Amino acid sequence: MSPGGAATPHERAAASVATHPAPVKMVLDCDTGVDDTLAILYAALHPAVDLLGVGSVWGNVDLETATRNCLHTVHLAGRPDVPVARGADRPLLQTDAVFAYHVHGDDGQGNAGTGRVVGEPVAGSAAEQMVRLAGAHPGEVEIVAVGPLTNVALALGLCPELPSLVRGITIMGGAALAPGNVTEVAEANIWCDPDAAAAVFQAAWTVTMVGLDVTMLTTLDDGHRARLAAGGTLGRYVAGILDHYIGYFAAASFGERRSCMHDALAVAVAAGTLVPEVAPLVRAYVSTEGRTRGQTVCDLRGMYMGYPEQEGARCQPVLRTDPAFADEVVDLLVAAGDAALPVTPVDGPPAPAASAAGPASSSQEHA
Ligand code: BDR
Ligand code: CA
Numbered sequence: 001m002s003p004g005g006a007a008t009p010h011e012r013a014a015a016s017v018a019t020h021p022a023p024v025k026m027v028l029d030c031d032t033g034v035d036d037t038l039a040i041l042y043a044a045l046h047p048a049v050d051l052l053g054v055g056s057v058w059g060n061v062d063l064e065t066a067t068r069n070c071l072h073t074v075h076l077a078g079r080p081d082v083p084v085a086r087g088a089d090r091p092l093l094q095t096d097a098v099f100a101y102h103v104h105g106d107d108g109q110g111n112a113g114t115g116r117v118v119g120e121p122v123a124g125s126a127a128e129q130m131v132r133l134a135g136a137h138p139g140e141v142e143i144v145a146v147g148p149l150t151n152v153a154l155a156l157g158l159c160p161e162l163p164s165l166v167r168g169i170t171i172m173g174g175a176a177l178a179p180g181n182v183t184e185v186a187e188a189n190i191w192c193d194p195d196a197a198a199a200v201f202q203a204a205w206t207v208t209m210v211g212l213d214v215t216m217l218t219t220l221d222d223g224h225r226a227r228l229a230a231g232g233t234l235g236r237y238v239a240g241i242l243d244h245y246i247g248y249f250a251a252a253s254f255g256e257r258r259s260c261m262h263d264a265l266a267v268a269v270a271a272g273t274l275v276p277e278v279a280p281l282v283r284a285y286v287s288t289e290g291r292t293r294g295q296t297v298c299d300l301r302g303m304y305m306g307y308p309e310q311e312g313a314r315c316q317p318v319l320r321t322d323p324a325f326a327d328e329v330v331d332l333l334v335a336a337g338d339a340a341l342p343v344t345p346v347d348g349p350p351a352p353a354a355s356a357a358g359p360a361s362s363s364q365e366h367a
Pocket of ligand 2: 030031032033035036060146147263
């Protein structure tokens with residue numbers, strides 16, 4: 001209950017779905033653009049998730065914008081208790097950060113954000129927070145990374161035993177059989193920082209890879225937006241930020257007004273609320289060189305034999321999920337009702353984004 005006694009968005013959302021006796025403790029790492037916002041809302045609102053912390057990372061937008069959007073989103077969900085830590089502002093080894101404002105809008109919220117700056121990031125980096133929260137709950141924390149893997153690679157550098165401390169790691173990233181969305185073969189989160197991704201794939205854990213194979217096939221359209229807009233102010237906000245995003249995908253990918261959902265799928269797979277229909281355990285590596293830089297190369301040669309066991313297999317690319325998951329996300333956001341913050345834009349100019357100080361920037365072709 002809120003201090004005034006009214007139900008919170010979290011309580012309303014929780015009441016709308018089946019109970020989950022043991023929510024998954026989660027640390028979510030995001031480059032908060034539009035689809036990351038949905039992922040944070042899902043994690044903050046769904047009772048199957050115990051959201052311990054959020055880390056921001058450069059990617060769709062510069063780090064300051066991503067951090068501001070992470071904070072704004074947890075506050076919208078009525079979850080100011082969720083700590084947000086600021087992460088890396090550029091890739092591990094490259095000097096240039098390449099952003100995707102053309103996909104996510106200058107504010108990372110489809111140019112439809114409120115411009116409201118709420119809350120403060122906690123002390124310490126996102127990588128430090130990841131390590132600290134994993135250490136506080138050994139064997140229980142699922143890391144869910146839905147942006148470039150820079151923070152996760154930094155966390156592995158700080159704590160090489162991190163893989164044995166966590167329950168697992170799930171990423172939105174990569175493409176096992178699907179084409180890439182930045183190059184012919186590279187997906188944006190991996191392409192942004194292939195060196196970090198390679199370190200994460202090489203570490204001693206199994207990476208659940210929720211990539212373009214499934215995230216391009218779970219889509220949101222104007223029908224979903226209409227349902228969201230008819231809900232409370234939270235749904236109205238999400239319908240607003242999706243407009244520009246859907247417009248981008250209409251032109252770049254689908255030829256009609258719909259967008260992929262991407263990041264929320266990784267949260268749901270990690271939480272067990274979206275059960276993969278096909279997800280073989282296979283060997284995989286990230287290409288860091290030449291024309292295929294950023295490609296996730298998965299050994300799927302066992303496909304025609306039902307994926308027999310492979311020695312050294314430590315990646316689970318998710319190859320099929322139910323596209324109807326999009327409706328579940330919409331239902332949850334509608335059930336949450338009104339946001340815990342006003343969703344009307346604040347007066348004055350929008351907060352700086354594309355021109356924010358930071359590493360050299362240019363635009364990804366797709367994301
Ligand atoms: C991924 O790249 C980012 O732009 C999206 O937020 C998503 O995480 C899709 O390739
Ligand atoms: Ca993302």
